[in-house]
Structure formats: C-alpha cells, structure tokens
Amino acid sequence: MATIATTDQKARLLDLTTGILEMARDGNRDYEEVIEVFQVIKEKPNFATILGRNSKAVAPKPVPPLLEPVGTVTIPALADRFNAREKFVLNYGQKAKPGVRIAYLGDNFEEWFLPMVEQPTAEAVVSYSRLTRSELDRPILASLGNRPDLAIFLRQIYWLLCEQSNGEPGTLLNDGWGNIFYAPGLTRAVGVRWHSEFGGWRVFAGSVAGRFRWYVGDRVFSRNPA
Structure with a gap:
C-alpha cells in the first residue's frame, strides 16, 4: 500500500518534474517518451514493476535444463x-x-x-x-x-x-x-x-x-x- 508523501518528498517530486519538463523543452528529452512514462505512473498502480524499477518484483522463473x-x-x-x-x-x-x-x-x-x-x-x-x-x-x-x-x-x-x-x-x-x-x-x-x-x-x-x-x-x- 502506498504511504502518504512527506513535505520533503513532495518538494523533491515537484523539483524532478520541473527539471524533466525543462529538459524536454530544451530538446534533451523526447516529449512523447516523457508523456508515456508519466501516463504509466498516473494510470498503473504497478508502474514500478512495469518500468522495471521495483526491487520487490517477482523474478521470472528460471528455464529448466533441456x-x-x-x-x-x-x-x-x-x-x-x-x-x-x-x-x-x-x-x-x-x-x-x-x-x-x-x-x-x-x-x-x-x-x-x-x-x-x-x-x-x-x-x-x-x-x-x-x-x-x-x-x-x-x-x-x-x-x-x-x-x-x-x-x-x-x-x-x-x-x-x-x-x-x-x-x-x-x-x-x-x-x-x-x-x-x-x-x-x-x-x-x-x-x-x-x-x-x-x-x-x-x-x-x-x-x-x-x-x-x-x-x-x-x-x-x-x-x-x-
């Protein structure tokens, strides 16, 4: 379950978002890719797993020997x-x-x-x-x-x-x-x-x-x- 963000976390998130938007504006990030990532974060509760950043994600089952x-x-x-x-x-x-x-x-x-x-x-x-x-x-x-x-x-x-x-x-x-x-x-x-x-x-x-x-x-x- 997600926890309530602290004031410091909110400030950091705002700073990161602003920085990413500025990079996209200056051509250092692709706007469409940034929008796609933000859309996943907004719509998918398991966005961390989807983006491959969840350390708690279940590892794929190993392929058994042939x-x-x-x-x-x-x-x-x-x-x-x-x-x-x-x-x-x-x-x-x-x-x-x-x-x-x-x-x-x-x-x-x-x-x-x-x-x-x-x-x-x-x-x-x-x-x-x-x-x-x-x-x-x-x-x-x-x-x-x-x-x-x-x-x-x-x-x-x-x-x-x-x-x-x-x-x-x-x-x-x-x-x-x-x-x-x-x-x-x-x-x-x-x-x-x-x-x-x-x-x-x-x-x-x-x-x-x-x-x-x-x-x-x-x-x-x-x-x-x-």
Whole structure:
C-alpha cells in the first residue's frame, strides 16, 4: 500500500518534474517518451514493476535444463563385424521370426545406414535423459556438450533393440515416445519408437540441421566419456 508523501518528498517530486519538463523543452528529452512514462505512473498502480524499477518484483522463473537425467546403461564390448543390412530388416506381424521386431525403416535410415559395416566396439556406459521441452537436434547436442565421443554406434543401438526385441519394458521407451541417438560425426540423428499397432520398432533418421522437433518426454541417449 502506498504511504502518504512527506513535505520533503513532495518538494523533491515537484523539483524532478520541473527539471524533466525543462529538459524536454530544451530538446534533451523526447516529449512523447516523457508523456508515456508519466501516463504509466498516473494510470498503473504497478508502474514500478512495469518500468522495471521495483526491487520487490517477482523474478521470472528460471528455464529448466533441456535434459533431465534418468539413468545409465552399460553396453558390453561387441565383437565381430556388424553388417547393418543384415541386422536391420523388417520383421513384424504374423510371419515375424524370432529376433528384433522391426515394423518400419525410414528412407533416410536405409540410405545412410544400411550400407554400413561397423568394427567391434568397446564396453560403453550410455546415459539417457528426458527431453523437458520440444526441441531441435542442435540445441539438444549443445546441451550434451557437442562432444564427438557422445555418439552411439549403430551396433549399440541394435544391442538395445535386442534387449527389448518384442517391445518389452526396459531402457528404451516402448510407449510410442522417441528414443534419440546421434551417430558418429554428430551430423545425423537416429530415432527409434515402438509401434504398438504393428508390433514392431520404427527406425528412422534425419539430419541434425533439419527443422524436425523432438517431443517433450522423448529420451536422449549419449555415450559417456571413456
């Protein structure tokens, strides 16, 4: 609640007002801007907050981190050569064979990744986090530190799929939300979602320079430093 002004405060206010008007008259202050400020003071009880001068104003809520840590998983050392075309094959429906059920392979994934043959990989600790807001790949990578060694190898993604080959609960989200991985080089993202209607995993890929936004609740995977 405003307090009653003292005689000294009234005198100071009058002096300030007179001085401001004289400055505006002499061209040292813009008349329209002065009028606008005075109008705010006259009409708005919370003028101090509006003018950004109220030390008691409530500070804006801090923006939460983009990534909320959830857990880690250790992927064992994987020996032998890994031929992506032999592993990532459609396998779903009534004719599905034992193994990873895959219901969809995106065009980009087929073009960019199926020709790959990977060499053995060492044991790796992989962290996974929840995306707290919808975002593009580049800000996500920035939140991860843009470390080249955060990338996940294709065979490591496949190992995770093998652990939940039929969409069982586990490290990967199996409720339709996305699981996000960044391939070596950090120029391409690989997405994995469980497709309950077809009973299989959807595997797709895109450029990190694209405009596709991942959704709140999606899970981001990154390899920890060795």
